[in-house]
Amino acid sequence: MGNCLESCSKRNDNEDENVESSVNSKPFSRDGSDTEKYSNISYPWSLKPLITRKSEAASITLPGPNKEGEIMHSQYLKSFMLEELKIATGNFCEESLIGEGGFGFVYKGCVNGGPGIELAVAVKKLKIEGVQGHKEWLREVNYLGRLRHPNLVKLIGYSLEDEQRLLVYEYMPNGSLENHLFERGSNVLSWSLRMKVAIGAARGLCFLHEAKDQIIYRDFKPANILLDSGFNAKLSDFGLAKEGPTDDRSHVTTEVIGTQGYAAPEYLATGHLTTKCDVYSFGVVLLEILCGRRAIDKTKAREEENLVEWATPYLRDKRKVFRIMDTRLVGQYPQKAAFMMSFLALQCIGEVKVRPTMLEVLSLLEKVPFPRHRKTRSKGFATTTNSSSLSSKRFLRITN
Secondary structure, X not given: OHHHHHHOXXXXXXXXXXXXXXXXXXXXXXXXXXXXXXXXXXXXXXXXXXXXXOOOOXXXXXXXXXXXXXXXXXXXXXXXXXXXXXXXXXXXXXXXXXXXXXXXXXXXXXXXXXXXXXXXXEEEEEOOOOHHHHHHHHHHHHHHOOOOOOOEOOEEEEEEEOOEEEEEEEOOOOOEHHHHHHOOOOOOOOHHHHHHHHHHHHHHXXXXXXXXXXXXXXXXXXXXXXXXXXXXXXXOOOOOOEEOOOOOXXXXXXXXXXXXXXXXXXXXXXXXXXXXXXXXXXXXXXXXXXXXXXXXXXXXXXXXXXXXXXXXXXXXXXXXHHHOOOHHHOOOOOHHHXXXXXXXXXXXXXXXXXXXXXXXXXXXXXXXXXXXXXXXXXXXXXXXXXXXOOOOOOOOOOOO
């Protein structure tokens, strides 16, 4: 089976939109009371009224509720036989194993992608024990089976035989953002690539939030941001995703689940879930991208364990932002852009009443100056806007 894995032809992933492209919108503005809260901060943007654009997700209408345990029909998905996936992965052999998470195990394999085409895939195999695992598996199938966007990982198909439940995804050769930010010995992501990943991930969240039938992702973190051969970010693992509020309700009341360090304080306190909870999580990940630190790191001194608590005082002053920046960047980043990113992170993790929407976040993020063809001394990558030739040697996991 090893030969099959090596012989899989590399796919030419659709390139994401140019990371420097700008939407036809303006940064968001705040009323007097909100602005007063940040009166001592120099705004890196001129705050003008937001001209809301229609998201490409606005026309997406999801099917109505399905029966418990039913898989919704999707024109995009293929139902695989278990035997097909055994052959594709060498009977789930150790050599094919590329990751492990709470869901189960992830294997690299090859499936038939058409006449004469071998398609590289990642196959997630659910651990048999656990009812919650089946519910998350079903949710993954029913969301990614209906949604298509350049910044969502593509679910190719699934397998359901007896107690075996599997998911088949497009293979993401550059693994997860978590791998690149925190894995020892990994190549250092340049400033340009960090910007590209942040913008791509924001587009994915914006697509979900602006859909006619709104979707709250609820598990936004680096482990769930996968990177294709061109370092285009794609959201994966929709096992915790939830439909947004309906009938003019302001929130969805639900069980508090997620990952420590990324969940919004108001959600932890009340169980009230809104899209602003995803915005908070995005702010935390933006801090991780800037700082190169985990949201929760028990190896740090007590006052530095929680990234949000440690970094927040530095985000308010552009003269202090450099103190939290990832030292592996060795100063190779535009100072103005770094402050704009840090200020945006501060707004995302702020009080829910003044927290921006993802549409506003994306609008501001795309206004951050993007360096063109600037070389860096950071190990491993050249920071050019054309990064399609870049690749990492390791692919870790689809999800935690």
